Amino acid sequence: xxxxxxxxxxxxxxxxxxxxxxxxxxxxxxxxxxxxxxxxxxxxxxxxxxxxxxxxxxxxxxxxxxxxxxxxxxxxxxxxxxxxxxxxxxxxxxxxxxxxxxxxxxxxxxxxxxxxxxxxxxxxxxxxxxxxxxxxxxxxxxxxxxxxxxxxxxxxxxxxxxxxxxxxxxxxxxxxxxxxxxxxxxxxxxxxxxxxxxxxxxxxxxxxxxxx
Amino acid sequence: xxxxxxxxxxxxxxxxxxxxxxxxxxxxxxxxxxxxxxxxxxxxxxxxxxxxxxxxxxxxxxxxxxxxxxxxxxxxxxxxxxxxxxxxxxxxxxxxxxxxxxxxxxxxxxxxxxxxxxxxxxxxxxxxxxxxxxxxxxxxxxxxxxxxxxxxxxxxxxxxxxxxxxxxxxxxxxxxxxxxxxxxxxxxxxxxxxxxxxxxxxxx
Numbered sequence: 001x002x003x004x005x006x007x008x009x010x011x012x013x014x015x016x017x018x019x020x021x022x023x024x025x026x027x028x029x030x031x032x033x034x035x036x037x038x039x040x041x042x043x044x045x046x047x048x049x050x051x052x053x054x055x056x057x058x059x060x061x062x063x064x065x066x067x068x069x070x071x072x073x074x075x076x077x078x079x080x081x082x083x084x085x086x087x088x089x090x091x092x093x094x095x096x097x098x099x100x101x102x103x104x105x106x107x108x109x110x111x112x113x114x115x116x117x118x119x120x121x122x123x124x125x126x127x128x129x130x131x132x133x134x135x136x137x138x139x140x141x142x143x144x145x146x147x148x149x150x151x152x153x154x155x156x157x158x159x160x161x162x163x164x165x166x167x168x169x170x171x172x173x174x175x176x177x178x179x180x181x182x183x184x185x186x187x188x189x190x191x192x193x194x195x196x197x198x199x200x201x202x203x204x205x206x207x208x209x210x211x212x
Numbered sequence: 213x214x215x216x217x218x219x220x221x222x223x224x225x226x227x228x229x230x231x232x233x234x235x236x237x238x239x240x241x242x243x244x245x246x247x248x249x250x251x252x253x254x255x256x257x258x259x260x261x262x263x264x265x266x267x268x269x270x271x272x273x274x275x276x277x278x279x280x281x282x283x284x285x286x287x288x289x290x291x292x293x294x295x296x297x298x299x300x301x302x303x304x305x306x307x308x309x310x311x312x313x314x315x316x317x318x319x320x321x322x323x324x325x326x327x328x329x330x331x332x333x334x335x336x337x338x339x340x341x342x343x344x345x346x347x348x349x350x351x352x353x354x355x356x357x358x359x360x361x362x363x364x365x366x367x368x369x370x371x372x373x374x375x376x377x378x379x380x381x382x383x384x385x386x387x388x389x390x391x392x393x394x395x396x397x398x399x400x401x402x403x404x405x406x407x408x409x410x411x412x413x414x415x416x
Contacts, residue, residue: 047278054305055214062217062307079305086302090279100281103254108283115282115331 003189003199021196028194032097032138039097047089054082097138105130106137106173107162113145114160119152124161131164134211135195136173143191143207144177147184154181165208169196175207215245218307220314228252229260236264236271243272243295243317248284258284261291272317276301280328289322297323297361322361322405329359344408346388354381359405 061075093099101109107125114121125131133140144160151158158179165172177184185201192199197209215222223239226232228251236244244264246257261273272295275288280300288298297317303325304310316323347355350371357367364382368375382401389407 043278051278051302051305054302058305058307058310059213059217079302083302086278086300099279100283104283112281112283 001201003185003201024194025196028139029135032135035097035138036102039093039099039102042089042093042096043099047086047093050082050086050089054079054086057082098141101137101141105132106141107131109137109141110144110160110162113141114148117148117152119148119155119158121148121152121158121160124159126163128163133162133164133173133209134171136192136197136209136211139191139195139197139209140173140175140188140207143188144175144184146190147177147180147187150183150187151180156180164211167208167210169210171211173207173209173211175209177205177207178203180205214305214307214310218311218314220311229256232260233263233267236268241271243274243314245274245276247301248275248277255284255287258287258291261288265292270295272296272314274299274313274317274323276304280325280331282328282331285324285328293322294320298328299323299325300327316361321363324360326360329356344389347385351381351385351388354378355385355404355408358382358401359408 057075057079061072064071064075098109098112100112107123107129110123114123140162148158156179158177161176163174165174175188177188182201182205185199185205185207188205188207189197189199192207192209195209197207200206223241224232224235226235229246230252232244232246244261246261248255248257250257250260252259257275257277261275264271265273269292273292274297275284276299277284278301280298285298288296295317297313299313304313313323353371354367357370362370364375364378368378371378382404385404389404
């Protein structure tokens with residue numbers, strides 16, 4: 001079954017439809033760009049500052065005179081709090097835009113994601129583990145992150161297969177997901193339709209997304 | 213500053229990987245401390261480390277990062293499996309933690325951020341593939357601590373068992389993972405850890 005986007009027909013053949021689709025695609029790409037900048041800002045600003053503070057406190061701790069246990073404990077507590085704060089900042093950053101997705105690409109970022117899920121999920125990319133998939137990367141990553149959170153609760157084994165393909169329209173990324181319910185297809189459709197991608201839901205959820 | 217407070221001598225400081233390599237060509241050092249995201253971007257710390265290891269295999273390498281990711285751990289272990297470490301910046305924020313990390317690297321160990329080793333070993337729902345699946349819970353505990361780069365004594369202390377018991381578990385792990393007895397013990401430890409980490413990921 002081919003999943004159709006909700007609302008107006010955005011695949012309309014009319015000139016107006018084409019203009020809308022292009023505007024929609026550009027809007028989506030601008031949104032990913034904005035997220036990358038925001039993540040970078042969080043890392044270079046608040047996170048760097050907090051981790052520098054941990055080290056400065058470590059230096060101050062050495063200046064504490066012998067026997068001043070309350071002060072030492074106080075410094076340890078503040079360092080512990082900063083550790084928690086950094087963990088929280090990392091969590092937020094990963095939800096904005098995982099740094100690994102930008103630095104290393106879709107396959108490494110998905111593998112990192114599934115190691116943190118409480119479910120048996122395999123990511124299979126054959127020889128394409130290092131391949132970059134351009135604009136399709138954040139769409140697939142976030143679609144799967146949203147969809148798998150629900151699928152993970154069922155505890156069923158999930159397989160995600162990624163491979164590049166070439167169609168008349170140019171380069172495409174094909175993603176097949178087995179072992180999941182329709183919610184994964186819906187989550188993926190939300191993300192890929194702006195880029196002109198399609199989702200077929202059935203025994204296997206099949207996604208095609210143009211990249212570049 | 214923290215390095216000095218811990219009594220270590222900082223022989224050289226550089227803003228980027230290329231400058232660091234130049235400095236270390238003339239100044240001997242025991243351990244080089246690198247940031248994965250240092251210039252030349254985007255993962256200049258890794259390429260710098262590869263070259264440093266080529267030129268001077270004796271020198272320890274410590275990677276500090278804001279993120280603990282298994283992707284980078286795999287790349288680091290490809291650079292070397294001895295005298296190498298990967299830790300979160302903020303977790304070496306005390307003289308003890310920093311000195312302990314540096315001392316273990318100098319002694320030839322691998323030091324891996326505990327939270328990362330734990331995450332890789334503890335995937336609860338994951339199917340543990342092949343030989344690793346045959347390990348007992350206790351053996352997995354031991355392997356997890358090995359993945360953190362702990363020595364036998366360190367593992368024994370963590371698990372509240374004798375060093376003899378740890379040796380027995382490790383021998384059993386080596387057998388179950390079918391690791392050749394003619395390789396050195398240290399080499400087999402590393403292989404066991406790698407086999408384990410790989411079983412947790414899908415490298416296909």
